[in-house]
Amino acid sequence: MQTPVLEAVKLNKYFHEPQEFHVLNDVSLTVQKGEFISIMGKSGCGKSTLLYLLSTLDTDYEGTITINNTVVSGLNERALARFRNRHIGFVFQFHYLLPEFTVLQNVMMPAIKLGALDTAAIEQQAMEKLQQMQMQDLAGKPAGKLSGGQQQRIAIARALINKPDIIMADEPTGNLDSANTAIIFDIFHEIAQQGNTIITVTHDEDFARRSDRIIQMVDGKITG
Numbered sequence: 268m269q270t271p272v273l274e275a276v277k278l279n280k281y282f283h284e285p286q287e288f289h290v291l292n293d294v295s296l297t298v299q300k301g302e303f304i305s306i307m308g309k310s311g312c313g314k315s316t317l318l319y320l321l322s323t324l325d326t327d328y329e330g331t332i333t334i335n336n337t338v339v340s341g342l343n344e345r346a347l348a349r350f351r352n353r354h355i356g357f358v359f360q361f362h363y364l365l366p367e368f369t370v371l372q373n374v375m376m377p378a379i380k381l382g383a384l385d386t387a388a389i390e391q392q393a394m395e396k397l398q399q400m401q402m403q404d405l406a407g408k409p410a411g412k413l414s415g416g417q418q419q420r421i422a423i424a425r426a427l428i429n430k431p432d433i434i435m436a437d438e439p440t441g442n443l444d445s446a447n448t449a450i451i452f453d454i455f456h457e458i459a460q461q462g463n464t465i466i467t468v469t470h471d472e473d474f475a476r477r478s479d480r481i482i483q484m485v486d487g488k489i490t491g
């Protein structure tokens with residue numbers, strides 16, 4: 268039997284302000300390696316909250332999350348930071364590119380933080396990721412000078428640099444036109460074919476329909 272890359276069991280999450288609110292209600296989820304998953308549901312149903320838990324950024328919850336055979340629930344912040352850098356690639360709004368740094372520097376950054384390779388090897392890997400995104404010609408440009416679609420591709424290259432087990436993406440096509448949405452979809456599809464696991468929150472039905480599996484949420488529960 269296949270070992271899941273991510274397993275979440277009975278996640279419950281509460282917000283206490285401005286009033287008590289049970290935002291995630293017994294959410295359980297199993298994700299296999301190489302799956303490309305879209306989480307959908309009406310605004311406010313808890314999609315981003317769930318993604319924050321799964322990506323280990325939010326640790327204030329009940330239940331258990333296991334990623335790549337490591338039970339991440341209960342790890343301290345230092346261990347989690349190390350775990351995230353090694354195992355999770357982020358394509359999140361707040362995690363966007365540093366605009367004054369070049370495209371290449373942005374893509375190299377998570378690998379420099381990880382510290383496993385020397386700079387020349389990191390640069391080579393970053394260039395390979397940029398080639399995969401057909402962005403190699405922009406390597407020397409400041410990231411802030413690129414279009415939204417180009418920035419999104421750079422963010423994906425950066426998310427891939429440490430060869431993570433899972434890529435988590437929050438509304439990766441939210442600000443993009445349909446042509447750029449199609450490009451981002453094709454990139455995700457291709458990297459999933461190569462064995463990468465992708466969990467994305469999206470409002471885009473076409474995008475979701477073409478992914479491997481849709482997880483539908485209603486009022487903090489998975490309904491399908």
Ligand SMILES: Nc1ncnc2c1ncn2[C@@H]1O[C@H](COP(=O)(O)OP(=O)(O)OP(=O)(O)O)[C@@H](O)[C@H]1O
Nearest residue numbers: 282284285290308309310311312313314315316317
């Ligand atoms: N830090 C917080 N404190 C209190 N309530 C919060 C907090 N963050 C989110 N919420 C509430 O929890 C609910 C779920 O929010 P969440 O952002 O997960 O929804 P979502 O499904 O991702 O919505 P959208 O599609 O609009 O991004 C909402 O009612 C939101 O107002």
